[in-house]
Amino acid sequence: MRTKLRAVTALLLGAALLAGCSSTEAGKANPEGAGGGAPQESASVAKFTAVPAADAKDVPVNVPVAVSVSDGTIDSVAVNNPEGKPVAGKLADDKKSWATTEPLGYGKAYSYAGKATGTDGKTIELKGAFNTVAPAAQVRGTVFPTDDQQVGVAVPIMVKFDAPVSDRAAVQKALTVTNTANVKGSWAWLGDSEVHYRPEAYWPANTKIHVEAKLYGVAYGGGAYGSSDVTSDFTVGRNQVVKIDTPTHQLVVQRDGQTVATYPASFGKDADPELTTPNGTFVVMQKDEQWSFDNPQYGYTNVLKKWAVRFSNHGEFIHENNDNAANIGKNNTSHGCANLTEADAKAYFDTAMIGDPVEVTGSITTLPAKYDWYDWQVPWAQWQTLSAI
Template sequence: MIAAGALVALAGCSGEDAGGSAVPTSAAAEPASVDIAVADGAVDVSPVVPLEIAVTGGELTEVAVTDITGATVPGALADDTTGDDETQVWEPETPLSYGSSYTVTATATNEDDKETTERSTFGTVTPETLSTPAIGPLDGQTVGVGMPIRVWFDDPVADKAAVESHLTVTSSTPTDGVWNWFSDSEVHFRPSTYWPANTEVTLDADLYGVDFGDGVWGEKDRSVSFSVGDRHVSVADAATHTMAVHDGDELVQTFPMSAGGPEFPSRNGPHVVTEMNRHRVMDSSTYGTPVDSPNGYRTPVEFAVRLNDNGEFVHAAPWSVEQQGRENVSHGCINLSTERAKWFYEFSRPGDVVEIVNSTGPTLSAADGAIYDWAIPWDEWRAGSALT
């Protein structure tokens, strides 16, 4: 009886093992999902829009971009900079063109190596106007510590923040520099104090594909590199009638001079040298005073170092040598003897600073044209940024 029962039990166990369960079969993997950020049928797309492709449930295996003729656009997937492991960016070797049509074809495979392909055809914007700004200083130029970076646009910039965000300044000695918009078509960059001497500066104006607003788009990218030379800051004191000239931290000259007289006082504040002329004819009509009026003049001078667009220069004035160091008799200029003016002319370069102090005149301002950047208080300057 025991043996029989054991046999029955053994048989029951064997039957369950033989026919009760089969080897489990894996379910088919879900298809990969491909999402192209630029929607199919999109128009007026910037030619530099990131071509982002997101894949879930699989791996991106191929991306191809073709133009309207079907020709392949050279490019490749870039290293992931999005922080999203599922998203990659395809970058062309050269930027896409304005006013063109492109098709992005992206293929991904899931765990079973089954492919999923998505396509997006889009059109890039056709600008009403293309704009390339002028930039100063010029590429390769060496300037003084007071020279701001100045950018001028032919057309008004409606979206200043978009443009400013694509103007990147780097320097070998870091600064706290900020952009300030002087108008809809002019923006300047400067630090809170004069540039550090002997600094290399680069402006990258990456404006191709940037929407300036009102139908205006950036025509191309530009890069300008320049050098800031030695620190030349002179102080022209209208009260003591002297000009102290510094080379770096060293006082190298103290010149007797004559500033603007009571009727034509010199402007106070930091002036920036913008132009130098070995010979120049001083003409009062260039700033609104007719030559034939009582206060008019047309006078040839030597060694003229321009300080603004309102007629102020440092220049040779042999006719006022007796007043130099004693009283102010000029029409706003800093008068020096010919020998001293020659020395200063040879010492100077565009971007050097002449700070006029203790004049009875007003502070340098927009009314004087040229560069009055350093006369603007730093907080006010920073407020002029579109990104503040």
């Protein structure tokens, strides 16, 4: 009996060995697959690409999150902020790409997820997370002129910052100016925290100007970034130019190239380079019905004068000075200002506009280009060299 049992066992074992060496494909010989488990499904041909990639650090906040798929179409995509709220985004018409439509926040962790269906009908999933850049400082920028202002034809566009800017080129690339006259201009840096824009010649009258400073997310250098975008829409008014030829003792107002008023005046002392009204093209920058003039060096403080129109930060104004009426129209006796009678000062004041040019000639002194707003003191060729790009 034992001998027969061993023979049967050996026969069964040999049959089993022959079956294991079969050349039949495993899937056909064993529909349940090797080991008896379910068959493993092959991956979809579709592939997701996400920018930023999963686990990215210091991601810019002003660059859209972009998701695309190859060999398939997107079913859904969501980017969520740390509070779990979705960031606005838009799916392309062909359903092959998706991008955020609102900026991200500084120093935040975001997650994203998505699904797509491949051309083979199989689905894939996208999952990831990233962190945005955290600035060492956020710097505010402002634009002048502001919305809805009407200004004169010499007005410069000014973008000023709360702190110095290291990467001027990066900032300047974020600034655009468009206008209805299609006049071209150039930016010029007049310091580490101030950049101005002007055309080669005065703005055409009645030009509408749009300024856009897309500063949010711009790296200023040194870990500082722009805190917000800012825009401005303003209008250039009529063309009015004040012409002062100091030896004539007259202040001439021209509008659209025609003289509309001539006022007797007394300008700065002709022979004193410290007190003369200097040569140059200046800009009306301030108007006050009354202004207190102080110059202790020359013995006067709190001298109140009416109808004061400032045209230089060096200290020059056009204003009433009835105390000097005997010299108005006859002698230049002021300390640099243009003195008018009260009636004439009021008449001029009522027509003056921030941004009007004031052109001074005939003086023994020419003011150096350093007293804001000195934009038109800089020749055009030199002005263009002050651009960062």
